[in-house]
Amino acid sequence: MASRGTTKISFWNVNVPSSRHTADCPDFLEYALENEKDRGILATPDAQYHRQTWQEVRQFILDNRLDLFQRVPSDLRRYREYNAKLTREYGSVMQFVMQERLGWEDQEAKAAPFKDPGDIKILYNDWPYGFAERIIHLVIWTKFDLVSDPATDDLTPQARREIDDFVDETIVRKCGEENVIWFKNWSSLKSIHAVEHFHVMLFEPDMEFVKQITGGDVPLAEKIKSDGEASS
Incomplete structure (x- = not known):
């Protein structure tokens, strides 16, 4: 999870406009649920x-x-x-x-x-x-x-x-x-x-x-x- 202020953001919604956020992980990123390295990368804001x-x-x-x-x-x-x-x-x-x-x-x-x-x-x-x-x-x-x-x-x-x-x-x-x-x-x-x-x-x-x-x-x-x- 990534944080924005006090709000927790699922890793698959990081670097995505809020209008495109989804409750469930997209199929193409489900692999990252078991891949710690990529999950950590995806959870990182580009600016960081x-x-x-x-x-x-x-x-x-x-x-x-x-x-x-x-x-x-x-x-x-x-x-x-x-x-x-x-x-x-x-x-x-x-x-x-x-x-x-x-x-x-x-x-x-x-x-x-x-x-x-x-x-x-x-x-x-x-x-x-x-x-x-x-x-x-x-x-x-x-x-x-x-x-x-x-x-x-x-x-x-x-x-x-x-x-x-x-x-x-x-x-x-x-x-x-x-x-x-x-x-x-x-x-x-x-x-x-x-x-x-x-x-x-x-x-x-x-x-x-x-x-x-x-x-x-x-x-x-x-x-x-x-x-x-x-x-x-």
């Missing part, structure tokens, strides 16, 4: 949310504390609500990503990892974590496997080297090593399991370069916001 700095982001990744990443509370709500809509309309979020974001009819790799550009797509993260606004959050999608060790749920040394080499050649050479860091989510933290991908963070990059490597992509969260403003 601390955006994670570049130094924090780097340290979390270096310490393998990916569980500390979180979204701005209102973004988390929008993310869950929209994913529920995509599941209704496309059958799953994965189907939406394959059809609308990647434009891939299949996931059959044409070559060894990172050898064929057609097996790779660089896009914005549609629902980025709540980082400082100078941090750009990209996702690199691949048709080939990014092999993990089942015992550790971490990438094998060879897979890590392959990703390092690709990121160095594609991004670090332009942005500088100190301004780029990547990670691959643990299986337990993945929101989309069936399409391989890893995350790349850039600090204050040249936005023309970002436009070039993403093909002028716009994250879904921004498209939805723009569409809402255009229709209001």
